Amino acid sequence: MTVYFYAILFTRHPEVRGLFPDNLDAQRDRLLRGLLRIVDLVDDTENLIRFCGRLGRDHRKFGALDGHYPAVGECLLAALARYAGPAWSPELAAAWTHAYGVIAQVMMHAAGEDARTRPAVWNAKIVHHVYRGHGIAEITVLPDALYPYTAGQYASVETPWQPKAWRYYSPAHVPRPDNTLTFHVRAVAHGQVSQGLVYSARPGDMVRLGPAQGDMTLDPRSDRDLVCVAGGTGMAPIKALVEDAARLGIERYVDVFVGARTAEELYGLDDMLRMSQGHHWLSVRAAVSHEPIAGLQGTLPQVLNEFGPWNWHDAFLSGPADMVTQASATLARQGIPPERIRFDPFDVPVLEAALLPRQLREPPED
Template identity: 45%
Template sequence: MDAQRLKDNFAQVAQHGDAVALFFYSDLFLRNPRLREMFPVGMSHQRDRLLGALGRIVSQVDNLPDLVPFVQQLGRDHRKFGVEALHYPEVGASLVATLRYYSGPSWSEELARDWTDAYNLLSKVMIEAAHEDASQRPSWWNAQIVAHERRRFDMAVMRVLPDRPFAYQPGQAVSLEVPARMRMWRYYSMANAPRPDNTLDFHVQLIDGGPVSPVLVRALSVGDWIKLGPPIGTMTYDERSGRDVLLVAGSTGLAPLKAILEQIDARPNPPRVHLFFGARYVDGLYDLDELQKMAARAPWLTVIPAVSDHDPGPAAERGTLADVIGQFGMWQNHDAYVCGSPAMVEATVARLRQMGLSDDRIRTDKYADA
């Protein structure tokens, strides 16, 4: 298997953009009509996810230590869609057909062999990971909403109770499915550390045009049921580092950082923590009161709100999170955790690097449209 040949070929194919995923799924469903019911009615988000996953896999095809954990997680996560070992050859046949079509005259027997070998290896890793996962936990959990509070017209905080124990680490996320949007799984981070009563909190902001978030914010209420996929994510707290902590949260990017904050709060000797919580407007600081109450009883915690798009007066600092953290200190000796929109995360990480914080001390998560 020639890794560079795979990369060059995928770069050529990827120039055709969304047409690649459209061809792939059309071929897959024509060959296997029974598979169509495993996917949502609207496929645009699914096509984006396919291209993103393929791009990441190909870029790391010669870096197995980083690639294998990602592929294993794909295998575990696909259990909730009902994917079984018998489906993998069918997907592989459509993938190769798609690559052949968009490669045109550059397609060769060598490329066909490389792609087939690579896919067979990846599918083996996914199947083994799914099989091991099936011996330890269900494909999904049913969860009932036990509290639902609208913090703003477009934002809600809800609490759910899974029907079975749900083990996870603070900072991780989980995919949610609502009955009104079947098979449209979207990721949200738990906003609390694990509790004895097994309840989970989620912070949801309505995304204009998103199929799932409007249902979560406006249509669901106490007593309704949703589904939870398995927890994923690596933005988890390193309890062994001994360093002070910098948390930078944009809007509902606060959720996983609040879970980490609760984890730190439970330690016998918490490190010094600075939490910067930002939004465009003051009313976007939807959880500030609770954070300030926590800071009032926890001398190790400092909470600094920031507003970027208008003058907040004394309620918060003025500026983007990237600018505000630059005004409040030097963070070279901290561990940083950053979560928010892709633009906010990229700007904040760039500023931290400029200030001398090394990449191995920066953990990030970017929430996606839902």
């Protein structure tokens, strides 16, 4: 269905082809996932509007304009009709037409409101590039205008080597006076963006940044202690959160667990240990799962079980999806409620962002 949709969209409206990457495989998957989530939320108005608002704001960086929405709606309905077969009916067509109209209005309104306060994208020059080994590079960029974000959030990045392909990276620090941003990037096998950033990028190269997103930030009103879990380049937002705790002068304890398969792969541990020397409230522990060393052995979820209890803590997790999933389950078993376990979406944040708790509605009175 999604192959047919893009085929007729580009045939009927060739002017929109430039908004999309050359390789549409990931794009087709995202379209289907977006549609499925909208269907899932059809009876949850608050989250549906929130989700579609995020979509609208996110589409600004692609160059989407209000005039593009009717073209997309026309071709989407044609694709749905073709593949629904005998299930398609005038009533179903009317329902989808109405639904798409509402979704488009919410997206356009959110994009318009967003355009009043910030640009769609920032052009940024790479000013520093350091290869750290094991396929990881630290890349510092200087945006062409003030780039607002909160420690723990992430930015979408587009490179000249793969135009229209956006990936998400977290600044590894609190906002700086000079407006520079440093990202920790691991080259993923066959990665369209990460390979270029790690192995091809040089100072002077230009990239583009989308607006900061994400809810993995500190609540300055909370007095709960923190437990933070970082694997690989997931150290970046955790380091930013610890810096933010120090900046805010929060008098609560922070436990940081850093994990890797081998001691050599314990990325960012030295920086964390140096920070702990200057802050009595910060404790840093490292765990290695695939080689015997002095100290903690095992996966991060296993090591978490040996400490605690964590039930009165706020938790922040960042790293490989399996590690985050297992560590989240471990902390939940120890009594931390789901709303206090925070981690970023794994793939496309705008499609996976956490939903608001559904409001319990009182039954109507007779």
